[in-house]
Amino acid sequence: MNRTFSTLALTLLATTLPLLSACSSDSAATVSDAIVAGANRLKSSGQTQTTVRIQFAAGTPYVLVVYPPFRSAADEKFLETISPAALEMSHAGAAISPKAEGLLNTIVVWQKGKLATFNASFRSAAEAKQALGVVKQNGGAAEITLARQGGAVYIMAIK
DSSP, rough: OOOHHHHHHHHHHHHOOOOOOOHHHHHHHHHHHHHHHHHHHHHHHHEEEEEEEEEEEEEEEEEEEEEEESSOOHHHHHHHHHHOOOOOHTTEEEOOOOOOOOSSSSSEEETTSSSEEEOOOGGGGGEEESSSSEEEEEOOOEEEEEEEEEEEEEEEOOO
16 A cells, blocks of 8 residues: 555656646746837837847757747748757657647747746737747847837847
8 A cells, every 4th residue: 555655656746846847937928028028118219129138048958939820821831940849848748849729929938858838928018920939959048029110019030
């Protein structure tokens, strides 16, 4: 009985610990918050363009994708090129492909050894006209270019 209980406890710990560590820092929320702050600054300034910098841990590979409200054939082609890197980051077989249907108007971050994180709270501040993303094999900062066009702010590029 004790051996069965110990095995069950270890199995539960092994499956829940990665989930707890993935929840400890939500990378997609960090990116979304930075976009909102940048868009708000841009709207209140006389500028038409700004760059937002998000610092991820150096040495930790990641893939960052911003999805538009609607996906085109060009978006699908771009997502095909970024999919292998994102799937390589997937944690413990919890693979979510960048090409998955339903990923619209959302930010997704895949980090090596963590579960993918999702966030859509940037929607009220900025919008992507096309799927944009970056693969950072060595981790580090991502730079997101925002542009104001009339009263709207668009996400134009990610480096």
